[in-house]
Amino acid sequence: MRLPDLEAWAIFASVVEHRSFSGAADAIGLSKATISKAVTRLETHLGQSLFHRTSRRLSLTENGRVLAERAARILGEANAAEEAARDAALAPAGLIRMAAPMTLGLLYLTELIADFIAAHPGIEIDLHLSDTKLDIVAEGFDIAVRVANLPDSSLRARRLGPVTVHIVAAPVYLARHGTPTHPAQLGEHACLAYTNLHGPWRFAGPGGAEVAVRPAGPFRANSGDALLPALRQGLGIAVLPDFIVGDDIAAGTLTPILADWHAPPIALHLMTPPGSLRPARVDLLLDYLTVHLRRLCPVDDGPHDVPNAEFTNSAQ
Structure with a gap:
């Protein structure tokens, strides 16, 4: 039985990590030619290309993309085994x-x-x-x-x-626009959205009821913390975790609403x-x-x- 070419797999993982043969060569301490030969050797053994090569760019083929995670795992396991022995x-x-x-x-x-x-x-x-x-x-x-x-x-x-996740708004917003009593009413309100969570806001409530609402409003961001100033100024309603809004709730600058409803855990x-x-x-x-x-x-x-x-x- 032919043993796997673990060195070539590890070199392939390093090329993927550093996004170039040169970067992998510098990181490992081998020549660029040695790196290239190892990848070519692995491609020959597998019978498939791992990279698209041009004079300006190196990118993974679809097969290469699938195998990159396995290569990273092989390299990680080997490094971990050696480091565990040293750490002992x-x-x-x-x-x-x-x-x-x-x-x-x-x-x-x-x-x-x-x-x-x-x-x-x-x-x-x-x-x-x-x-x-x-x-x-x-x-x-x-x-x-x-x-x-x-x-x-x-x-x-x-x-x-x-x-814990809270549905919150500033008291000034609720005084101006009213307090929703059902998640479906959020569609009528200004919502401040955290964009890393795609799709509608989903809520579960009394009796196993479920509601989905697509938020719309004047401000959205890929950081929940970035929404706080707009929330405090009364510009809308947001759904955010306790570690972001807990202090504001305790201070009274934000008010939890829809207590009988909750976002997915x-x-x-x-x-x-x-x-x-x-x-x-x-x-x-x-x-x-x-x-x-x-x-x-x-x-x-x-x-x-x-x-x-x-x-x-x-x-x-």
Whole structure:
């Protein structure tokens, strides 16, 4: 039986990650010619092209796109195995790449990470804050924080607990336009929409009733936090998680409405790429974040690792 060309698979994964043969060569410390030969060798063995090559651009073929995630998994498992062996003899050290939503990251994660690095000076963290949907495997993240209702996939999810979602407006808006008593009435109101959640707003209510409303209004943004100034000024109604609007509700600057209705449930998760092997430093950070981030959630049945995942190319 012919053994798989693991070196070629790993080099292919690196080319995909760095988006060029030159970038992969610099990252790995091999010549561009060696990189090119390895990819060609893999293509010959597979009997299919992995890249479209022109003088100006390198792009994945459809077959290449399908195989890129498997290649990234092979490379990740190999790196994790080597790092686990090293970490067994040494204090955890090295780089952890992490992705998280902008608001949650700024409000809670940055301080937690500072404390973690102070306690583990051998560990470096590269934190990517964005509400943009990311493919954590293709972009090489070790951990991603997600606030979402996650459909099945090959990634692993540690569910930390539920996240409360509020339907809110400023008192001045409600005084001016009236308070909706049924979600269907939201179609008559100005709505401030979070654009990373596509499609209509959906609500469940008394007796199992379900309502879908397509929001329309003067302002929408791909960051929930960006909607707050418009909300406070009374420009509309929004549906946002407690960690964004909780302080305003407590201060009275925003008022929850439609108490008998709720948006689809979402939860706070820690996501990792597929596979059971992780460097010790990643497990250390996962356990640390589990303890501290669970405090943001209402009482739940506790964290657990499950084969689960994310929206296509990730979620908030």
